[in-house]
Amino acid sequence: MSLLVTGIGELVTGDPQVGDGSPLGVLSGAAFVVDAGTVRWVGDAVGAPAADQAVDVAGRSVIPGFVDSHSHLVFAGDRSAEFAARMAGETYSAGGIRATVAATRAAGDEQLAAQLSRHVAEMARQGTTTVEIKSGYGLTVADEARALALAAAVTRETTFLGAHVVPQEYADDPAAYVDLVTGPMLTACAAHARWIDAFCEVGAFDVDQARTVLEAGRAVGLGMRLHANQLGHGPGVQLACELGAAAVDHCTYLTDADVDALAASGVVAGLLPGVEFSTRSPYPDARRLLDAGVTVALATDCNPGSSYTSSMPLCIALAVREMRMAPAEAMWSATRGGAASLARGDVGHLTVGARADFAVLEAPTYLHLAYRPGVPLVASTWAAGRQVA
Amino acid sequence: MSLLVTGIGELVTGDPQVGDGSPLGVLSGAAFVVDAGTVRWVGDAVGAPAADQAVDVAGRSVIPGFVDSHSHLVFAGDRSAEFAARMAGETYSAGGIRATVAATRAAGDEQLAAQLSRHVAEMARQGTTTVEIKSGYGLTVADEARALALAAAVTRETTFLGAHVVPQEYADDPAAYVDLVTGPMLTACAAHARWIDAFCEVGAFDVDQARTVLEAGRAVGLGMRLHANQLGHGPGVQLACELGAAAVDHCTYLTDADVDALAASGVVAGLLPGVEFSTRSPYPDARRLLDAGVTVALATDCNPGSSYTSSMPLCIALAVREMRMAPAEAMWSATRGGAASLARGDVGHLTVGARADFAVLEAPTYLHLAYRPGVPLVASTWAAGRQVA
Numbered sequence: 001m002s003l004l005v006t007g008i009g010e011l012v013t014g015d016p017q018v019g020d021g022s023p024l025g026v027l028s029g030a031a032f033v034v035d036a037g038t039v040r041w042v043g044d045a046v047g048a049p050a051a052d053q054a055v056d057v058a059g060r061s062v063i064p065g066f067v068d069s070h071s072h073l074v075f076a077g078d079r080s081a082e083f084a085a086r087m088a089g090e091t092y093s094a095g096g097i098r099a100t101v102a103a104t105r106a107a108g109d110e111q112l113a114a115q116l117s118r119h120v121a122e123m124a125r126q127g128t129t130t131v132e133i134k135s136g137y138g139l140t141v142a143d144e145a146r147a148l149a150l151a152a153a154v155t156r157e158t159t160f161l162g163a164h165v166v167p168q169e170y171a172d173d174p175a176a177y178v179d180l181v182t183g184p185m186l187t188a189c190a191a192h193a194r195w196i197d198a199f200c201e202v203g204a205f206d207v208d209q210a211r212t213v214l215e216a217g218r219a220v221g222l223g224m225r226l227h228a229n230q231l232g233h234g235p236g237v238q239l240a241c242e243l244g245a246a247a248v249d250h251c252t253y254l255t256d257a258d259v260d261a262l263a264a265s266g267v268v269a270g271l272l273p274g275v276e277f278s279t280r281s282p283y284p285d286a287r288r289l290l291d292a293g294v295t296v297a298l299a300t301d302c303n304p305g306s307s308y309t310s311s312m313p314l315c316i317a318l319a320v321r322e323m324r325m326a327p328a329e330a331m332w333s334a335t336r337g338g339a340a341s342l343a344r345g346d347v348g349h350l351t352v353g354a355r356a357d358f359a360v361l362e363a364p365t366y367l368h369l370a371y372r373p374g375v376p377l378v379a380s381t382w383a384a385g386r387q388v389a
Numbered sequence: 390m391s392l393l394v395t396g397i398g399e400l401v402t403g404d405p406q407v408g409d410g411s412p413l414g415v416l417s418g419a420a421f422v423v424d425a426g427t428v429r430w431v432g433d434a435v436g437a438p439a440a441d442q443a444v445d446v447a448g449r450s451v452i453p454g455f456v457d458s459h460s461h462l463v464f465a466g467d468r469s470a471e472f473a474a475r476m477a478g479e480t481y482s483a484g485g486i487r488a489t490v491a492a493t494r495a496a497g498d499e500q501l502a503a504q505l506s507r508h509v510a511e512m513a514r515q516g517t518t519t520v521e522i523k524s525g526y527g528l529t530v531a532d533e534a535r536a537l538a539l540a541a542a543v544t545r546e547t548t549f550l551g552a553h554v555v556p557q558e559y560a561d562d563p564a565a566y567v568d569l570v571t572g573p574m575l576t577a578c579a580a581h582a583r584w585i586d587a588f589c590e591v592g593a594f595d596v597d598q599a600r601t602v603l604e605a606g607r608a609v610g611l612g613m614r615l616h617a618n619q620l621g622h623g624p625g626v627q628l629a630c631e632l633g634a635a636a637v638d639h640c641t642y643l644t645d646a647d648v649d650a651l652a653a654s655g656v657v658a659g660l661l662p663g664v665e666f667s668t669r670s671p672y673p674d675a676r677r678l679l680d681a682g683v684t685v686a687l688a689t690d691c692n693p694g695s696s697y698t699s700s701m702p703l704c705i706a707l708a709v710r711e712m713r714m715a716p717a718e719a720m721w722s723a724t725r726g727g728a729a730s731l732a733r734g735d736v737g738h739l740t741v742g743a744r745a746d747f748a749v750l751e752a753p754t755y756l757h758l759a760y761r762p763g764v765p766l767v768a769s770t771w772a773a774g775r776q777v778a
Contacts, residue, residue, distance in 0.1 A: 080756040084716050087709050087759070122751075122764065277710055277762055314763025320476050321666055327473050362511075367469040370476070373666055374703025375511065376765040 002035040003385055004051035005358075010061040010365045013042060014336050014349025023336075024328050024366075025351075034356035037384030042352060057360050060379060061368075063331070065129025065357035066312035067338025067348045070249050070270050070299035072161075073119045074112060074147040075137045077103025079304045083278065092231075092279040096305045097137070097165045104137035104147070113150050119302065120154050123310045124389035127359035127378040130338065130347045132157035132299075134197060136164030141185045148192035157342050159225060160189040163198035163205050163213040178209050182216035195246070196222040200236035207235040214243055223343065229253045230275070241265035247297065247341040252276065252284045262294045268341040270297045271333070273318035274307035286333075287324035297337035298330060317373035327370045356385035391424040392774055393440035394747075399450040399754045402431060403725050403738030412725075413717050413755075414740075423745035426773030431741060446749050449768060450757075452720070454518025454746035455701035456727025456737045459638050459659050459688035461550075462508045463501060463536040464526045466492025468693045472667065481620075481668040482592060485694045486526070486554045493526035493536070502539050508691065509543050512699045513778035516748035516767040519727065519736045521546035521688075523586060525553030530574045537581035546731050548614060549578040552587035552594050552602040567598050571605035584635070585611040589625035596624040603632055612732065618642045619664070630654035636686065636730040641665065641673045651683040657730040659686045660722070662707035663696035675722075676713035686726035687719060706762035716759045745774035 008030055015025035031045035041049055077100055086092055104112070116133075123131055133155050135147035144162050151158045162181035170177035186196075196217025200210035204227075214224045223246050228236020230250035240248035241261040248262070249270030262269050269289050276283045289296050298315045301307040309315075312334050319330040339348030346355045361368065362379045369377065381389040397419055404414035420434035430438055466489055475481055493501070505522075512520055522544050524536035533551050540547045551570040559566035575585075585606025589599035593616075603613045612635050617625020619639035629637035630650040637651070638659030651658050658678050665672045678685050687704045690696040698704075701723050708719040728737030735744045750757065751768045758766065770778040 078753065080754055080760045083760040084756055088715060125765065274762070277706075278760070280710060308757075308761045309763050310761075311763030317666075317763075321669060326477060364467065365469055367473055368697075371469045371472040371667070372697045372699075373663070374698050374700030374706075374763055376514065 001053060002033055002040070002051040004031060004033050004048055004054040005057065005062065006031040006045050006048060006054055007056035007058050008045070008062045009059040011350065012061070012063040012331065012366050013351055014064050014332070015351040022328055023332050032350060034385035037356055039350055039352055039354045039356050042350065059364065061361045061363055061365055062350070063127070063359050063361060063366050064335040064348050064350050065359055065381060065383065066127050066334050067130040067342065067344070068123065068128045068299050068312055069132050069247065069297050069338040069341035070272060070301050071131055071133055072136060072301070072303035073116050073131070073133045074135060074150055075100050075104050075304055076107035076112060076115060077304065082305070086279065092281070092306060098168055100137045100304055101139055101167060105140070105143050109146065109150070113153070116150055116154060119310060121389065124381050125378060126311050126313060126376070127381050128312055129357035129381060129383045130157065130342070130344065131155050132159055132195070132342055134159040134161040135189065136161030139164065139167040141180070141188045144185055145188040145192065148189050152192045156194065158193045159195035159197045160186065160193040160217065160222065161197045161199070162186070162189065163210065165199060165204050174209070178212055181213055186216055186220060190220045190222060193222055195225050197225045197227065199227040200239065201228065201231055201234065207239050210236065211239055211243070214245065225249065229258065237261065241267050246343050249299065250275070250284070251289070252281065259288060259292045259294065262289065263292045266295065268295045268297050268337065270299050270341055271319065271323065272299055272301035272307060273315050273322060274300050274302070274309040276322070277318055278307050278309070283318070283322040285323065286319060290325070290329060295337060295340050296333045297341035298333040299338060299341070313369045313377065314374065316369045320370040327367050330370060331366050356382065358382050390442060391422055391429070391440040393420060393422050393437055393443040394446065394451065395420040395434050395437060395443055396445035396447050397434070397451045398448040400739065401450070401452040401720065401755050402740055403453050403721070404740040411717055412721050421739060423774035426745055428739055428741055428743045428745050431739065448753065450750045450752055450754055451739070452516070452748050452750060452755050453724040453737050453739050454748055454770060454772065455516050455723050456519040456731065456733070457512065457517045457688050457701055458521050458636065458686050458727040458730035459661060459690050460520055460522055461525060461690070461692035462505050462520070462522045463524060463540055464489050464493050464693055465496035465500060465504060466693060471694070475668065481670070481695060487557055489526045489693055490528055490556060494529070494532050498535065498539070502542070505539055505543060508699060510778065513770050514767060515700050515702060515765070516770050517701055518746035518770060518772045519546065519731070519733065520544050521548055521584070521731055523548040523550040524578065525550030528553065528556040530569070530577045533574055534577040534581065537578050541581045545583065547582045548584035548586045549575065549582040549606065549611065550586045550588070551575070551578065552599065554588060554593050563598070567601055570602055575605055575609060579609045579611060582611055584614050586614045586616065588616040589628065590617065590620055590623065596628050599625065600628055600632070603634065614638065618647065626650065630656050635732050638688070639664070639673070640678070641670065648677060648681045648683065651678065652681045655684065657684045657686050657726065659688050659730055660708065660712065661688055661690035661696060662704050662711060663689050663691070663698040665711070666707055667696050667698070672711040674712065675708060679714070679718060684726060684729050685722045686730035687722040688727060688730070702758045702766065703763065705758045709759040716756050719759060720755050745771065747771050
């Protein structure tokens with residue numbers, strides 16, 4: 001059953017070969033045809049081929065669905081009181097993760113699955129069609145495997161993050177915890193995961209521990225990602241570049257050597273401005289990365305501690321306001337950048353052969369995502385050609 | 390037909406006499422009854438009286454509808470290109486208003502009314518139940534009167550802002566324009582307006598012109614409000630205090646004497662963080678005002694030039710992140726603070742006798758408005774006891 005999408009005021013294709021000559025490939029007066037979940041034709045609406053069905057978006061703009069390359073959606077509990085205390089002056093520390101670990105371990109499968117579905121649906125209402133979801137609030141073999149099995153039911157992009165923080169019961173023996181993560185926990189989790197990740201930061205895991213974890217994941221066929229350089233300078237970014245990880249996320253504190261390593265290696269820098277917003281921290285300097293030729297992804301990092309937003313539009317607005325990204329750059333990083341972070345060629349753009357994942361905006365242009373911060377502009381969201389929100 | 394609202398996880402009443410002892414009057418396990426558009430009973434759900442109908446909000450939180458005390462919703466056109474240029478480094482100036490004036494004058498009544506309705510509905514979806522709407526993009530007798538007639542069709546809180554900027558055709562003779570505003574334009578507009586306002590700023594109107602305009606409005610029975618101290622220090626705040634205006638909005642640049650004058654006069658300071666977000670300007674210091682005992686209102690300033698957000702939740706999140714307001718203070722300023730700015734005793738709270746204007750949040754507590762920035766958390770909005778979004 002083919003579908004013609006027409007009446008599009010502005011279409012962001014993500015194809016640099018068409019349209020306005022920018023990397024976004026913006027077309028006016030365009031239409032596209034979807035069949036079997038895939039974009040089959042894109043071009044001027046006047047010459048559009050016939051299709052079994054048609055939807056007229058009445059002058060609204062259409063963008064590729066957002067690719068949110070960093071989230072932690074398998075959790076229970078709420079840390080709004082910690083948030084309020086932080087806003088009153090307390091400092092964010094990685095240790096707060098343990099509060100969510102306790103709540104998550106105590107939660108039943110159904111409760112976790114229901115919360116996960118609610119958040120994925122909330123993301124869909126905001127235009128997100130691909131989301132990476134990490135474990136990391138279980139931190140036992142059974143709880144991490146459970147988290148990943150739940151995540152795998154809602155996304156292909158699952159990430160084993162046993163090395164999120166050392167759990168309380170291993171506080172005196174972190175080496176033993178790393179052995180657990182790279183041994184039985186990895187064995188139990190690998191089947192449910194596409195990626196392995198570690199939090200390389202003071203208060204979490206040092207560079208040698210992070211290397212051990214990522215190499216163990218790689219050895220069983222997982223792709224590598226890393227959390228690093230969030231709370232201060234450190235060796236994590238260099239480690240990700242040395243190992244050839246797909247992405248290193250946060251990148252808030254970078255030396256010139258870090259920026260050079262990112263540019264030379266092609267590792268995607270994932271910037272997560274919701275974290276800086278919600279921890280009242282300095283924002284990463286996206287301009288510096290872009291000017292150096294680094295590929296930048298924007299993601300929400302949706303989690304109950306440091307960034308409980310699920311809004312890619314907010315991330316775009318913050319990237320423009322606070323990180324000196326142009327609106328076009330932020331739009332690209334929230335779609336094709338996220339796809340690059342996840343090594344996905346099929347999403348983040350609307351060109352022939354891509355998955356027909358898109359959002360219809362209650363706006364004449366994608367610029368409104370930054371120009372109209374906080375306003376829910378997503379009129380509808382479509383995944384593989386079907387309306388999901 | 391009475392309505393019982395029950396199943397409320399957390400109720401923000403805005404009544405300092407009840408609940409947690411804070412100015413917000415937060416209750417757990419409460420219910421309330423609405424009849425003829427008014428709150429008739431508030432108390433523990435266990436002892437709730439019978440009503441003709443009941444709605445169970447299933448553990449969600451309920452807050453008073455937001456009172457957005459500053460907006461400019463009667464306009465045509467779009468300034469997204471100006472926004473993008475500003476984000477690339479150009480400075481905001483009041484002169485950009487003229488672009489919207491040209492587009493608004495050229496627009497037909499139906500087009501303006503449709504755009505206005507769309508924005509009011511967009512606000513309702515975000516929990517706003519009272520909105521002040523200014524003229525100020527017409528700047529001729531007929532165009533200002535038209536704007537106010539359109540605004541009066543959707544809100545009681547209409548404000549005549551002929552003194553928004555000196556239009557191009559009076560650029561060489563601003564005194565003649567002030568004569569027009571205080572003469573024939575005021576005569577034509579007063580019947581449609583509750584308030585008079587002026588933009589007292591370099592590039593707009595000086596303090597003597599602003600005084601002349603406000604006094605003329607007062608003489609025909611309008612309440613006084615003022616835009617001042619947005620782009621730099623200036624005499625506007627002192628003028629508002631001297632005249633006993635209901636509110637002076639922006640207040641980004643304040644001397645100690647300005648803060649003292651606000652505290653002594655009781656004039657409400659309207660803070661509009663969407664402006665600072667969208668013009669990349671320093672935020673006003675809400676903490677300083679609150680600590681001095683000034684009444685603070687938060688509002689969107691929704692307009693196509695300096696702040697095209699309609700989101701009171703975003704204003705709350707920005708006030709907490711950037712202006713050192715506690716979440717409870719921001720919540721208060723977005724409801725009771727807005728009501729104080731508009732001299733309205735009947736809105737901004739949910740106590741017996743108040744208008745039954747409320748929003749149901751997809752969240753266990755109002756804290757999520759700041760804790761979950763950008764996320765559309767408003768599940769439904771009710772005005773005078775009827776669901777409007």
